[in-house]
Amino acid sequence: MTTPPSADITAGLAGTGSVDAGAAGLTSSGRAWQRLRGHRSARFGVAVLLLYVIATIVLPLVIHYDPNRNNLSQAFLPPEGGHLLGTDELGRDELLRLALAARFTLFVGVAAVAIGLAVGLPLGAASGYFGGWIDLLIQRLTDILLAFPGILLALALVAALGPGLKNVIISVGITSIPGFIRLTRASALSIRELPYVEAGRALGVASWKIVLRHIIPNSLAPVIVQATLQLGFAILVAAGLGFLGLGVQPPTPEWGSMLGLSRNYIFSDQALVTFPGLAIFGAVLAFNLLGDGLRDALDPRMK
Amino acid sequence: MLTYVAGRLLLAVPTLLGVATIVFMLVRLLPGDPAAVMAGPQATDADIEVLRHQFNLDQPPLQQYGGFLLRLLEGNLGISTRSGHTVAEEILTRAPYTIQLAVLATLLATVIGVTLGILAATRPNTKLDVAISATSVFGISMPVYWLGLMLIVIFSIKLHELHLGGLPAAGASDWSGFVLPTTTLALFSIGLVARMTRGSMLEVLGLDYVRTARAKGANRRTVLLKHALRNAMLPVVTAVSLQFGALLGGAVLTETVFSWPGIGRLLVDSIFSRDYPVVQGVVLVLSVTFIAVNLLTDLLYAYIDPRIRYD
Secondary structure (H helix, E strand, C coil), X not given: CCCCCCCCCCCCCCHHHCCCCCCCCCCHHHHHHHHHHCCHXXXXXXXXXXHHHHHHHHHHHHCCCCCCCCCHHHCCCCCECCECCCECCCCCEHHHHHXXXXXXXXXXXXXXXXXXXXXXXXXXHHHHHHXXXXXXXXXXXXXHHHCCCCCHHHHHHHHHHCCCHHHHHHHHHXXXXXXXXXHHHHHHHHHCCCHHHHHHHHCCCCHHHHHHHHHHHHCHHHHHHHHHHHHHHHHHHHHHHHHHCCCCCCCCXXXXXXXXXXXXXXXXXXXXXXXXXXXXXXXXXXXXXXXXXXXXXXXXXXX | CHHHHHHHHHHHHHHHHHHHHHHHHHHXXXXXXXXXXXXXXXXXHXXXXXXXXXXXXXXCHHHHHHHHHHHHHCCCCCECCCCCCEHHHXXXXXXXXXXXXXXXXXXXXXXXXXXXXXXXXXXXXXXXXXXXXXXXXXXXXXXXXXXXXXHHHHHHHHCCCCCCXXXXXXXXXXXXXXXXXXXXXXXXXXXXXXXXXXXXXHHHHCCHHHHHHHHCCCCHHHHHHHHHHHHHHHHHHHHHHHHHHHHHHHHHHHHHHCCCCCHHHHHHHHHHCCCXXXXXXXXXXXXXXXXXXXXXXXXXXXXXXXXXXXX
């Protein structure tokens, strides 16, 4: 497992499709949108994510099995016939459970990143804008959260809070806070020196208003990129906790816990080990590619 | 340089204190009565009282915290509730296995990552460059726990080529058990190191002194390895040290996949057996190691590049 990705990790990957020609006359967001649409790896990422969303909505409607009902006479069926990806150790349809698990995994990712943003964005903006002891305090706090390598902080928190959906979201959410603080602080440091912020100060606009109306909105471009990459990381960590048996608990379908349980049958049924991991890999890859495209689109200089 | 070293050491103190505070809080975060949760459902009231006393949960919070920090300063991490051994003993017995794995994986990731990075930088925007960049995104998107299982399926079950992972018997010289866990752990970092080397090399190759070296007729290999690579390695050193920390964290998952008897596996086992002194000890030791590695990298970096000391 990993340290949270930063916005430069995927820099340069096949950023081949940037479309600048014909962009004249567009607003900056219009140009960014056009660059994103022309970005090959971003398009691939969006397509994969759409596939997941469609699968999680449509498959439960067309597959008429109960995802949580055990049927031991149907256990370990190979991928064929009525079960496209076969059945698991309790005779449940693997494809249906994977599709339903996508909901939990994507929800955990989005909710955790939302916590990271809700806490990290204002703290980072305040840290960069005010400086002084506020900056010192927030930076030491960030250092402390970053001192736990990789999955360790989330693991320690879940060990204390107990497994389950809510606690996984809180733990992974807290893990994603420091990345957003660092990034927003860096943006705020440069934005606070710009003439329009200085003009605001000279006019007597309250500091909190400057932070809310100017510093945070203008720091958003790198934050959006980081949030997308962080979604991938949150999914990796949450599924990792599930794999260890500390995430969302069975019988609720979740990719990590499905993979963890399938380990017991690795000699007899390799399909069960393959598909949940492939699902996690696909989702994380999609978010990383989309983040890469967003970075190129929002700030072509970073390429 | 001395001022810089002192400054960096001082800065590490509040971080260490913060980490110790979070580790202290872990047990206090347990829902309900922490002593009852740790003792488990079958415990008698007497068992619960013993644990309450062992963790000083019968004392006022500030006194608990003070006592915890004092014991840490003495190097006392407590007693394992499962084995009865000291936590320090438990960790020291397991640590060599994790260190072997992390060091081997770091070496593998550095050698392959730097080589791929140089290859990509010397052929920018070619198919090879794009392929190497794509590999790096695949690497960071790959769940290590799944990669480990897939390697077991392919090499141990289907091809019968490699040891399933896990250590050879005592005294045996069979190192094949290292191959799969090390590869699994390294693959994630290879992409990042390659990425970093590529970016850094591209920057350095565009600098004036490299052009001068080329202009005066130095051969391509000398320019690349002697002039460019040495200077391009600085950010790579930082990336590798950060990766070492990530590998320590990743070891928790990799060791579970391969039933490797390191401290990552110890942590997971201890969580399930509610052995909280060991959980606290392992989290603390892994974090302090990570802080120490980062600190050493900063100092090394400042030693190599004097500009940093005066910044």
